[in-house]
Amino acid sequence: MPEKPSLLKRLEFIDRRWLFLALAGSIVLPLLFPIPLPLYVSPMVQDLYDAVEALPEGAIVLLSADYDPSGKPELEPFHVALTHHLFRKNLRVVIVSLWPAAPPLTEIVMDRVGVETTYGKVYGVDYVNLGFKEGRQIVMKSMGSSIRNTFPTDRQGTLVTDLPLMEEVDSYDDVAMLINISAGSPGVKEYVQVVQSRWAVPMVGACTAVSGPDYVPYYKAVPQQLLGLSAGMKGAAEYEKLVGRPGEAMSGMAAQSASHLLLIAFIVFGNVMLYLSRRKGGA
Amino acid sequence: MDVQVWISYALTLFILSFLYKDNPLYKLAEHLFVGISAGYYIALAYQETIRPNLWEAVVTDGHYWRIGAFLLSILMFTRYAPKVAWLSRWPLAFVVGMYAGINVIAFGSGDLIIQLQSTMLDFLHGGMGAISNLLLIVGLASSLLYFYFSREHTGALGVVSRIGVWFLMVSFGASFGYTVMSRISLAIGRTRDLMLHPLVTAALIVAVTVGLFVWSRRGGGADQEIT
CATH class of the missing domain: 1.20.58 (Methane Monooxygenase Hydroxylase; Chain G, domain 1)
Structure with missing residues (x-):
């Protein structure tokens, strides 16, 4: 045996x-x-929140949403919380995407937040969605010369010259902050290298947890290249807590x-x- | 209930069935994913890139010079004809040259200079901050010396490069931790979706389990070693 x-x-x-x-x-x-566990806000996310909070009412923010369905569980909760924050503060938002699959996800977020129904915002006046443009870093650079020439029409095909908000925005000099939500490349790294370093536009970012360690040096740099950073679902949960809208990230x-x-x-x-x-x- | 819910849930469970062992359900989902992804991205490339930037730009806006870019992109396909394959180097040279130009400047100004500047820190004053700064400087210097290969890593250089290895290990550990967090987040996201329709999920779990059981009893996957 x-x-x-x-x-x-x-x-x-x-x-x-x-x-x-x-x-x-x-x-x-x-x-x-569900087990209620304490959630502590890290300095990186607190700084991100504070940077947005410090913007004056009516300021224009350029939001580049660069992720696809594979990054949705990590980034959509942040996107939702951020959208609440931006419109609650009455900031005006210009949305662009350098990832082809991102615009439909952005529309889902806008609908979920109820930008028009809950916050009473008007498309073209308070926010515009310029959609996707191929070209990665070239698009980033081109927006520095002219956003209107880079995106002649919005996502629906309307000429940007017909959108009142776009009369006030034509380059990075006209935006108070650049916010990038990215699941990889092109994303935070490219925006820091191509845009932030050249135009010195105040910038914050949200990324997947995998990319987090790569971007922390930009937050720690002197002078800061990123004023705040949210990494992964944990960062999104912290932001939901700060905004006061517990959502999918906190419950996860x-x-x-x-x-x-x-x-x-x-x-x-x-x-x-x-x-x-x-x-x-x-x- | 939407058929798409059943399809989406079934495909998720088919993919997860790989955790049991490689099986026909997983293979089916894998092949579907590859095929649909390819089709989706081709359609997306046409709708979001070729149509607005080439077709509409030329036909509607009269930007005829973009036909030149189109012809250049066609040259990429000459790789399939050995006699004229050299022509594919032209568009490649264009792309490589352009991106190299943009990225060299971007990396130099965005990464190299500011990050170097950020390591020039005061480590003599400032209490705990000074200790943190010292750690950063030691970590940077020792990690860089680990990648200095023009001398054997013995003596003082050996000690310093050994310290560099420790810093690198901490960095890899942090990256691994973040990667685990990221993957778990994806699992949580998908699990939450599956929990929206628990009856569908339960029915499909039973069906997949029965399917795998029958397949396994008939000798499927017997050659796979599971440890």
Whole structure:
């Protein structure tokens, strides 16, 4: 009769699918049974909020929404909270996109927020959506010369010369702030390199968590290249808290924390098992 | 209930079934994804790029010079004809030259100079801030020295480059942590979508599980090693 493997041996070769199941449980259970956990606002997100908050009423903001459906879970909650913030403060917004899949997502956000129904804003006067333009950094550079020439029509095909808001905006010099929500390239990095460094326009950004570490140096730079930065769903949750509109990001934080704790436990467990098996092997 | 909900949920579960093992349901969803993505992006490229920037610009606005750009882009396809393949270098040279010009200046002014300037910090005054500044300077210098390959990493250089490795490891750890956070966020987003119609999700989970069970009992995936 073959000898039954020891507990240590069985744990060492545990079927990885049990780990997947545990991870799924750590995500699903907190979503089904929400646990209120404290949420602390990081300085980067607080600075982002403060920078927007400091803008005078009626100031014009250029919002570049550059993400696609794959970045939606991380960036849409921020986009929603930011849109609430911008229109609550009566700022005027010019929206552009350098990602082809972004304009429909922007329209969904505008509808969800109720820009016209809740905040009573008028298209063309309080905000415009210029849609997508191909050309990446070239479009960024071109907007520095003339936004109206770069985007001759808006998303619906209306001439920008027929939009009252666009009479006041034609380059980065005419906007009080550049806000970029990006899931990659072109995005925050390119805007900092091409636009912020040349036109010194005050800029804040939101990105996926993967890109977060790459952009932190722009926030830490002296002088600051980014006045504030929100990274991933965590940053979005913090912004929702600051804006006072708890949404999808805040409700996902319990699941995020539970799954992170589980992963930390897996890493510790894996290392302990490795240590024990090596000690046993060496004995 | 919308058929699209069933299709979307089923495809999500088909993809997740890969966590059990590679199987025909996963393969079906994978092939559908590749095909639809290709079609979607081709349509998007036409609607958002070619139509407004070429077709309408030429036909409606009379910007005939853009035909030159079109002809240049056609030359890209000469790669498929070996005798004239060299012509594809012209549009490539145009693209590479233009982006190199823009990016060199952008990187120099946006990244290199300001980031270098940001490392010139006071580490003698300012309490905890000074310690932070010192750490940054030591981390930067030691990490850079780790990538200095013109001398063997022994003696003082060895010690410093070893410190650099530690800083790099901390940086990789932070990046890994953020990456995990990002992937978990995507899982949360999709799970939340699946929870909007729990009965559909439950029915499909049962169907996928039964399907995988039958497939497995018939010997499917027997050659796959799971550890």
